[in-house]
Amino acid sequence: MVTTPIGAVSSLEITPIHNMQQTTDFASLLGTGLAAVNERANVAAGTLAAYAVGEGVSTHELMIALEQAKLSMQFAIEVRNRLLEAYQELSRLQI
Amino acid sequence: MSLDKISETVRFGLSYERMRVEVASYNLAISNLALKSGTPSTVQRVAVPSGFFQHMQGKPIVITESVEERLQVDHSHPLADEKGLVHYPKVDAAKEMATLVSATRAYEANIRAYNSLRAMTLKAFEIGKQT
Numbered sequence A: 001m002v003t004t005p006i007g008a009v010s011s012l013e014i015t016p017i018h019n020m021q022q023t024t025d026f027a028s029l030l031g032t033g034l035a036a037v038n039e040r041a042n043v044a045a046g047t048l049a050a051y052a053v054g055e056g057v058s059t060h061e062l063m064i065a066l067e068q069a070k071l072s073m074q075f076a077i078e079v080r081n082r083l084l085e086a087y088q089e090l091s092r093l094q095i
Numbered sequence B: 001m002s003l004d005k006i007s008e009t010v011r012f013g014l015s016y017e018r019m020r021v022e023v024a025s026y027n028l029a030i031s032n033l034a035l036k037s038g039t040p041s042t043v044q045r046v047a048v049p050s051g052f053f054q055h056m057q058g059k060p061i062v063i064t065e066s067v068e069e070r071l072q073v074d075h076s077h078p079l080a081d082e083k084g085l086v087h088y089p090k091v092d093a094a095k096e097m098a099t100l101v102s103a104t105r106a107y108e109a110n111i112r113a114y115n116s117l118r119a120m121t122l123k124a125f126e127i128g129k130q131t
Helices: A026-052 A059-091 B002-029 B094-126
Strands: B042-046 B062-066 B069-073 B085-089
Touching: A026 A059, A059 B002, A059 B062, A059 B094, B002 B042
Parallel strands: none
Antiparallel strands: B042 B062, B069 B085
């Protein structure tokens, strides 16, 4: 029986971050993010309304829409927390 | 694959399994309904997707499939023919029950997949959090 030795694990291919991004205004990035959160919330509210009047929306569709809205809201809150942390760090800076 | 794509996949899986449950329930419900003379004996089936991603847009397709008739002698039945036979669609009850069970399990599995996805996302929010 011929056995082939196990080769070394090839190193992970890590693409450097600065290659794939072009500079965008941070405030506008925040704006798009918030718009996405709002969009998700609107979709969830619309699905809930359709479910309530019995427009053939099934239960899982409603639950997924609500959950997606909740997750993106939570994500926005986390971003805000990080931002505030960074700001406080800077404001405590002794010059 | 982004979060949206995964949740869309799960959503399709849930609708597909739900449709299978609905169709199996329908078939069980009609199994003892006598057919009027001349009406074709049909049951419903969920169309087998030719490819998963092509079917992800929209809802799963329900098709009708013609089956054999089950004949039962009952002279007093109002829908009996001249020989006294009543026609029923031949629904395979065991098959429909198996569909019900497997679809329910698959529905649960899809929900499990979505929940673990959600748990992973929530955990990811904790990256770099100061305890």
